[in-house]
Amino acid sequence: MHVAFVSFETVHHRDTETNQQFRTVLEILSERGHDVHCYCAGFWAGDGSTLEQDGITYHAVSTGLDARSSFYLRLPFVLAAANPDVIHAAAQPPGQILAARWGATLARAPLLVEWYGDGGIDDTRWTRLATGRPDRIVTPSELVGTWVRELGADGDIVETISNPIDLELIRDVEPGEEVDVIYARRLDDGANLESLLLALAELRDRDWSATVVGDGPERETYERLTRDLRIEDRVTFLGNLTLEDRIAVYRGAHIFVQTAEHCVFPTEMLWALAAGCVGIVEYHANSSAHELVEGWNRGFRTTSEAELGEAILAAGDLERREFDDRFADYDRSSVAERYLELYRALLEDRGIL
Structure with a gap:
């Protein structure tokens, strides 16, 4: 054609x-x-x-x-x-x-x-x-x-x-180091990473590790917030990674959390879900991320830091996966x-x- x-x-x-x-x-x-x-x-x-x-x-x-x-x-x-x-x-x-x-x-x-x-x-x-x-x-x-x-x-x-997304590429990439929670996005004023960090701080008496993928003008602010919340030793900022390196991180992660306030389509979240992650979305009026997890038993939709923390705990009880063929249509x-x-x-x- x-x-x-x-x-x-x-x-x-x-x-x-x-x-x-x-x-x-x-x-x-x-x-x-x-x-x-x-x-x-x-x-x-x-x-x-x-x-x-x-x-x-x-x-x-x-x-x-x-x-x-x-x-x-x-x-x-x-x-x-x-x-x-x-x-x-x-x-x-x-x-x-x-x-x-x-x-x-x-x-x-x-x-x-x-x-x-x-x-x-x-x-x-x-x-x-x-x-x-x-x-x-x-x-x-x-x-x-x-x-x-x-x-x-x-x-x-x-x-x-x-x-x-490319499912064959996901299968071809070796899983990276195991991590409990992952977040991936450009760290600008719409990232809203503070929602996740505040929720994690409320779970500081639990055993968890978190990774942040991405860079941007607000990275230093978010790194300072982890120190203020006394969770800096459990949150790793990796900066920008290649697609293959991001997939490796996703395949090793258990839970992907999306909290951005504006998102017309959560492409990075889709890569992560197809790589086996459980998905947690903080609902925002100008974000479509919740559309990916609606009606899915490995997806959670939240509206507050308290609900986000509860969802992380619930998601932690679900099995770890390194691939999910539910997303073949993508x-x-x-x-x-x-x-x-x-x-x-x-x-x-x-x-x-």
């Missing part, structure tokens, strides 16, 4: 969670042998208008991020000339959805929009206009789907497709098939398949 992806900004311009996820979608479809093209602002040196990289063909619709208007004006005609089977656009900036809609009309191709929502969704006139243009909208969680519907999107066109191959099924449905609706 020939798929034209549209993203004015890519991970090569700015390394954000949204841009990383969009690249992942390109990668999982390219891995399955599909003809994947990305129409974006140019990010490479030289005069060439295209760049082949990792099975993906990048097309410079504009010369750089300063030429947004040029990108919007040229995009419909570039897409029409490309004649793709499906057009798959990122949601930000919303102007590119409007331009992609014109391109889809000219190319007679369905338009799907990836609405990731990291950093929230701005309620602007352009965003509301954009919600009415796609044939389908894909969000990473029910939380983001709700945000998009509140902006005016037709609920019948909103689909949830979660971020993928594997890269399964997620790629979800997108392909959606593409086929859109083409069938148009009588093309």
